[in-house]
Amino acid sequence: MNAYVILCVDHDPIIIEKLTHDLAPFRDVFDLCSADNPDDANALLDECQHQGQQVAMLICHNQPGDDSGINMLVNIDNHPASIGARTLLLSDAPQYDAILQAVNEGRLNYCMHKPWRRDELQRVAEKELTTYVLRYCQHDLLRYAEALDHRALLDAQVEREINQFQSQLFSPSSSDTRAIADKVIQGLYAFFEGNDESKACRTYSPYHVLTKENQPNAFLWFIAEGEVGLYKTDDDGQEHHVSTLKAGSLIGSMSFVTGEVSFSTARTLTRTQVIKIDHELFAKIMRSRSELLPLFIQHLLLHFNQRLKRSIGTEIQLQQTLASLDAANQQLVEKEKMALLGQLVAGVAHELNNPVSAILRNSDALGDALQAVAQAPLTPDSLEQALTLLQTNREATPLSTAQARAYTQNLTDQVSERHLARDLVGMGLYQADEVSHWQQQLGDAFSPTVEIWRQYARCGRLLRSNHVCAQRIADLVKSLRTYARQDTEQRQRTQLLEGIEDTLTLFEHRLKPHQLDKRYHPLPEIVAQPYALAQVWTNLIANALDAMPEPGTLTVQTDLVDNDEASYIQVAISDTGVGMTPEQQEKIFALNYTTKREGHFGLGIGLTVCQQIIQQHGGDIRVSSVQQHGTTMTVTLPVSLSPATRKEPQL
The missing domain is CATH 3.30.565.10 (Histidine kinase-like ATPase, C-terminal domain)
Structure with a gap:
């Protein structure tokens, strides 16, 4: 039994038989019911209501001098089982008064004269049933794709899934970092319950090292219980405690996502329960538990946001410290041996403005870019290319202006749109044969896919820029000693x-x-x-x-x-x-x-x-x-x- 019904009402059994035959392509997803007259049809409506079915389309005959068919069309929304049903009027000859009455009441969707052509009936039924399903079907639209307008249903299904994903990703609760973290950790534990072959759920004693500064890291660590300390080593080899992370925090997120070496050493401070996940296991989890993906993205964005705020706070404190040094040394500027050092301190404080400002701008831009890629559906091949472009732009070798212009000109002739060619060159996809390959593979989806790729490439450039800015800040701090001839940088x-x-x-x-x-x-x-x-x-x-x-x-x-x-x-x-x-x-x-x-x-x-x-x-x-x-x-x-x-x- 299907959820929706096509109801045919006609006193002629030959007409009913022909309707049943011509509507056969819809039988897999719609039940076909017939009645001789409106009274029998109302009895069928009662039966549909009892069985939890809805009439999606009513095909009704109207005889001259008998308005029962028209009255049924006009009153179709009065029965709970046929609210919103699409209506098709069959007539032996033009009945202008009857048709005008149904049109005035707003309950006539199509009128067809007998005899009809099979292809015309099927075309009208496909259009009207698609309209009904798009409006009232709350479950899987793709169930009806083979029988109805598959393009309209596919577009609507994709839009629904994107809206659902968007509502989950940016729900009001996203500001509650701990609540999001708890949901992610609970979901991970539920995934591994009774099936933890990889031994991802672990318990460590104090002083166990999770990540090591400047060493590769291939794991993402979720702290379920306990505390983990983060440590940095200075130029003299002295280790310093910089932060303490508690339950709900992430360890190794940046190195896990970007492939860079670990920024700090992470060491357990207490008995600590963690969930240790590598890239392969992470992909497996997200494939089987897709509801965790928006939660994880929320968690990761909030984690990066907190980390960025801490970094900016540290740099602001550094600038304040440098400003204090400058103020203290101003009194000694008149003395020859301290004049240069006082000026250098002020100079470094000024130079910090560029990378700090860049980090602040990049954080907003990266949030927009991540939102765009999170919402964008891609085929597996297109996604693989998108990730390649992200990585390429993180390691990009710059093109000269003349080279970029030449590549753009060549591609403009190929893709017929200069702005599209410029986008392709900007993201590093400027080889004509490679572009031609994707044009053939994607067809009409090529331009929309390029726009999605552009956001992935933008993420790569922003990640590279942030890394450069962070390195520049560290080097500027070091430059105080470099300027004063107290430090060296190794040649490489x-x-x-x-x-x-x-x-x-x-x-x-x-x-x-x-x-x-x-x-x-x-x-x-x-x-x-x-x-x-x-x-x-x-x-x-x-x-x-x-x-x-x-x-x-x-x-x-x-x-x-x-x-x-x-x-x-x-x-x-x-x-x-x-x-x-x-x-x-x-x-x-x-x-x-x-x-x-x-x-x-x-x-x-x-x-x-x-x-x-x-x-x-x-x-x-x-x-x-x-x-x-x-x-x-x-x-x-x-x-x-x-x-x-x-x-x-x-x-």
Whole structure:
């Protein structure tokens, strides 16, 4: 017995037999019932009500001079078993008065004359029954997909599932972190009850190590009971307790999601019950217990949000500390031996604003991007490609402006839409054969799928940006000692383009009113101090932006220069700013000299430090400027270090 009924009312048994035959394609999901007259039909309605069935469609004959058929159509909503039923009137000849009456009452959906064509009846029945099911069916719409309009039903089912997922994900209770955590942990325990072959549910004694700082981590740890301490090691090898996590907390979430090494060492402080899950087991759980997915995403977002707040709070305290140092040292600025240190402290506090501001912006953008990908349905192949794009954008090698423009032009001819081609290039999907493969596989779904992929790629770029910002903050703190020549950074193989691109990311908000022109030439790796060089790019780009009125053009150009003796890398950063006089250019690298306009922060130490860093790498830095036309700062670095510069600098 089906939930819905098609009821046919006609005094002619031949007509009933033909209706039954022509409506046969719908029998699998609708019961077919027939009656000779309206009285018998009402008896059938009573029987349907008793059995819990609803009439989805009424097909009724009306005879001239007998309005019983029309009256049944008009009063169809008065019976509980036929409320909202779609109506089809059969007539032997045009009956304009009867039809007009039914239309005026709003209860005639279609009128058909006898004899009818089978295909016409089936087409009308499919349309009317689809309308009814979409309006009243609260269970699985796909049950009716084969018999009715499968596209409309599929779209409606997807929309329902998305709305349901959205309501679960962003319900008012999402602000209650502990309540969400308890639901996730209870759901995990329910999954493993009687079937914990992987021994995910574990109990540890105190001082058991869960994750180790700077070591790979392949597990996500849910604390069900007990306490876990987080520890960080300073540059001198001393371990410090930084936080205590209790029941409901997550351990290893960032390294589990991103694949990065663990940020800290996690060690149990008490007897602790945990649920230990690897990637394969996590996927298995989410496939079999899909209701846990929105809860887990809530839990993860809230966890990341709390972690970000703690990080920002720590950086604010650091800025306050640096500001306090600056205030204390201001009294000693007049003394020659303390003047530079006082200025450097204030400079570091100022430099912290860029990465902290970037983290704040990225947190909002990442929340929007995660919401978008959480709501977006993808086929398994499309999802695999989306995750590949996320990872690729986390490790992206930047394209020059000219390369991006060329790829965009090539793809525009292929996809016929320039903005779509630009999106594909921006996410790193610019090979024509690969794009053609996805066009053929996805068909009409190609453009919507690209929009979803774009959000995944955006997540990858934001994760990379946050990592760069966090590393930059740590390096800025370290730079206090670096500036004061009390610390060293080990040289390592370095790709300059990545450092330049990461620095541009920090200035994304300041670049918005300007045009950025990247003219990158492929560069080899060199042995260098990447964070010291990042300090150089930061100073040069910040100075260029300060010098330019809006709108301007910032050009970053890299070249590889070969001569008879050695190979050199040149990095030129140009602006279209106010420029400098010859006298200013002669003094630009002098300590305590600044060209900053009134209202711009400048201590006159940035270029001095940049020059020292470049010279320690065996290179040089030059300035070329024309007033009212702009300035170019050119850094030249050797590809191979000379014997004199291979030793670590004595700082």
